[in-house]
Amino acid sequence: MSKVKLFSGENIPLEMHKVRIVQKLNLPPVEDRLAAMKEAGNNTFLLHNRDVFMDMLTDSGVNAMSDNQLAAMMMADDAYAGSETFNRLHSKLKEIFGMEFFLPAHQGRAAEHIIAKTFVKPGDVVAMNFHFTTTKAHITECGGRVEELVSDEGINTTSRCLFKGNMDLNKLTDCIARNQGHMAFIRMEAGTNLIGGQPVSLQNFRDVTKIAKDNGILTVLDASLLQDNLHFIKTREEACADMSIREITRAIADCFDIVYFSARKLGFARGGGICTRDAALSESMKELVPMFEGFLTYGGMSVREMEAITVGLEETMDEDIINQGPMFIEFMTNELVKRGIPVVTPAGGLGCHLNAREFLPQLNDHQYPAGALAAAIYIASGVRGMERGTLSEQREPDGTEPIAAMELVRLALPRRVFTLSQVMYAVDRIDWLFRNRHLIGGLRWVEEPKVLRFFFGRLEADGDWQERLASAFRRDFGDSL
Ligand SMILES: *Cc1c(COP(=O)(O)O)cnc(C)c1O
Numbered sequence: 001m002s003k004v005k006l007f008s009g010e011n012i013p014l015e016m017h018k019v020r021i022v023q024k025l026n027l028p029p030v031e032d033r034l035a036a037m038k039e040a041g042n043n044t045f046l047l048h049n050r051d052v053f054m055d056m057l058t059d060s061g062v063n064a065m066s067d068n069q070l071a072a073m074m075m076a077d078d079a080y081a082g083s084e085t086f087n088r089l090h091s092k093l094k095e096i097f098g099m100e101f102f103l104p105a106h107q108g109r110a111a112e113h114i115i116a117k118t119f120v121k122p123g124d125v126v127a128m129n130f131h132f133t134t135t136k137a138h139i140t141e142c143g144g145r146v147e148e149l150v151s152d153e154g155i156n157t158t159s160r161c162l163f164k165g166n167m168d169l170n171k172l173t174d175c176i177a178r179n180q181g182h183m184a185f186i187r188m189e190a191g192t193n194l195i196g197g198q199p200v201s202l203q204n205f206r207d208v209t210k211i212a213k214d215n216g217i218l219t220v221l222d223a224s225l226l227q228d229n230l231h232f233i234k235t236r237e238e239a240c241a242d243m244s245i246r247e248i249t250r251a252i253a254d255c256f257d258i259v260y261f262s263a264r265k266l267g268f269a270r271g272g273g274i275c276t277r278d279a280a281l282s283e284s285m286k287e288l289v290p291m292f293e294g295f296l297t298y299g300g301m302s303v304r305e306m307e308a309i310t311v312g313l314e315e316t317m318d319e320d321i322i323n324q325g326p327m328f329i330e331f332m333t334n335e336l337v338k339r340g341i342p343v344v345t346p347a348g349g350l351g352c353h354l355n356a357r358e359f360l361p362q363l364n365d366h367q368y369p370a371g372a373l374a375a376a377i378y379i380a381s382g383v384r385g386m387e388r389g390t391l392s393e394q395r396e397p398d399g400t401e402p403i404a405a406m407e408l409v410r411l412a413l414p415r416r417v418f419t420l421s422q423v424m425y426a427v428d429r430i431d432w433l434f435r436n437r438h439l440i441g442g443l444r445w446v447e448e449p450k451v452l453r454f455f456f457g458r459l460e461a462d463g464d465w466q467e468r469l470a471s472a473f474r475r476d477f478g479d480s481l
Helices: 030-039 067-074 084-097 108-119 133-141 169-178 202-214 226-236 245-253 279-286 288-292 303-316 324-338 369-381 420-435 465-477
Strands: 101-105 125-128 145-148 183-189 219-222 258-262 272-276 351-355 386-388 408-412 443-447 458-461
Touching: 030 369, 030 465, 067 303, 084 101, 084 245, 084 272, 084 303, 101 108, 101 279, 101 288, 108 133, 108 183, 108 219, 108 258, 108 272, 108 279, 108 288, 125 169, 133 145, 133 183, 169 183, 169 202, 183 202, 202 219, 202 245, 226 245, 226 303, 226 324, 272 279, 279 288, 324 351, 324 420, 369 386, 369 408, 369 420, 369 443, 369 458, 369 465
Parallel strands: 125 145, 125 183, 183 219, 219 258
Antiparallel strands: 101 272, 258 272, 351 408, 386 408, 443 458
């Protein structure tokens, strides 16, 4: 796809696949969208999918599967213990990561649970480029603390830096010096989720893990979003231009003691697990698998999903398959930039990220601009995005609310799910919303859960701005949905 040039000189992401199974979508009228958003407590997680036109909430477990994945699912060897399906998955992981041991888990956070329980003691520090919601929740649950050491460019929303997920090496050496004897491990997240799917360079993986080794500190890679990161290393890191995706994958894995992943993202299916090349490390985590996940040859995953992951991992080694997501995201990001709409640049993986602080300068952080914008986008378009800002943070034990480094609305592009015309529809409605942004107000809590509050908390609008937004839509669009 990157190799095809158009006569017009235009640059559009050309799909190297065809669609063979489709699902009809429903776009409710704006009045119904307003009602649905209210009923969902202004939390896009609580919308019914039947009320959603484009589901851009996440890429988790909703990527389109390939013909080969579906075919493999039919061949699954169903057994509680010792299934051939598990052996095939294990062999594929060994082949691509070069790691001998694999502990299966039902999804990414289950792997995080096992790793945190095994290696984090009260008072420990886990250094990382940036936290992820579930990762941090498990570490703090074990009495540990997270230190984020991403480079300053990482939280600069508009930047030219090509590897905004990189860890700052000076911050790392300083963190190690301050926390001697209390460093549980160093965690690097490929395709850094909460700062806009921003990649880490191979050089940075090497530099960080070298410092860790010199200091005798365990290193852990969260490879959930590795696939987009592989594409960016291949296309943005000059020293890697001649490496194959397989070679890049192996070079990254070679840096780490432990690699874990959510197969809801990596491998385009549903599941997860932990890989390591060290028998003792594997042993130290092993007994938690049958206790919390399932027997060692399925770990909570269905055999069908394991077959799909095996094929999905192999397909991840194909540039034409993994570049589809980033190219669509780049296209959408560029279209929004052309219209003057504030988005995170350069375009990363996972999705397109709107900068809600700039989109809604009239709101302060305690009015939850990203949450308000996600609600407004749904009302204006039927597109479901996800708040990635202060609402996604957790209160401190004393009740104070940490303000997120970034207030983003993520519009995820699950791989191979949407067409370019659907992306243009989303761009058009966001453009309309941007011209009417003065109408958008804040949100306040109605029900606030203590842990991972963004998943099922409920909020209400400050005043009647949502009704006024829906009326403005009706005025401008007439009978149109
Ligand atoms: C999704 C995700 C996880 C958690 O995985 P689940 O399968 O959703 O439990 C962990 N880390 C990162 C970077 C993720 O994107």
